[in-house]
Amino acid sequence: MGYKKVCLDCRKAFNRPINLEKENKSICPQCENPMTELYHLFQPPKQTEKKKWEVVKYLVENGFRYYHVWETINRNSKGEITSYQNYTKYPDNMNDAKEFVEKYQDQALKQ
Numbered sequence: 001m002g003y004k005k006v007c008l009d010c011r012k013a014f015n016r017p018i019n020l021e022k023e024n025k026s027i028c029p030q031c032e033n034p035m036t037e038l039y040h041l042f043q044p045p046k047q048t049e050k051k052k053w054e055v056v057k058y059l060v061e062n063g064f065r066y067y068h069v070w071e072t073i074n075r076n077s078k079g080e081i082t083s084y085q086n087y088t089k090y091p092d093n094m095n096d097a098k099e100f101v102e103k104y105q106d107q108a109l110k111q
């Protein structure tokens, strides 16, 4: 468990233990921009895989930071959530990412 600090500009990911950081904001050692926190489902692409990083950036901008997203959320007639089914996979290409964002936008975390 835990999370990763990621610089979307340098396309780098850093493992950071939570307790050693006084503040949540970390600065990228390379470009000194603030890094983005992503959750444990995130698997960093290689630095050369620019297209995959674009997908990461797109998902993050749309509120998906690699926490679990559910394939199905069941609601009762009042609209209350009764159960969840199946984790869905995060996409790694832009076409799938656009579908993903549209399909699961009610699960996005807006800042």
Ligand SMILES: [Zn+2]
Pocket: 007, 008, 009, 010, 011, 028, 029, 030, 031, 032, 033
């Ligand atoms: Zn950077």
